[in-house]
Amino acid sequence: MRILVIGGGGREHALVWKLAQSPHVEKYGARPGTAVFRRKPTCITADVGDVDKLVDLAGNLKPDLTIVAPNYLRQRIGDVFAQRRWAIVAPSRHAAQLEGSKIFAKEFLRRHKHRHCNMYGAYDSLKSALAALDSVSWRW
Secondary structure, three states, X not given: OEEEEEOOOHHHHXXXXXXXXXXXXXXXXXXXXXXXXXHOOEEOOOOOOOHHHHHHHHHHHOOOEEEEOHHHHHHOHXXXXXXXXXXXXXXXXXXXXXXXXXXXHHHHHHHOOOOOOOOXXXXXXXXXXXXXXXXXXXXO
């Protein structure tokens, strides 16, 4: 198997480390990778913020599976790969909001009457957030 890992954090490091141990994995690459990644897998130069360039990269590499880090999920990469019927471990852009936005996740949980921590508010500025904190009875 040829596997492409998009991301350079701790989760991706653990995945790449484990992939390196598998006799079923012929080749694997990571982008952007970290210094630790550079010891084993092929680190590939690509702009991870540009989905079209990642699609071109995957088209050239032809991985059997692509795994995407959570911080890249909101860029529609799961949708684009799915349209091409390429194997990818990634939710749709819409579903990725649960991982990428705490406000979206809290509102989703509230809407579906799921027990969760209360959200006291969402603020666009430091001034409005501090004003809200001034109105609470507990110490902060």
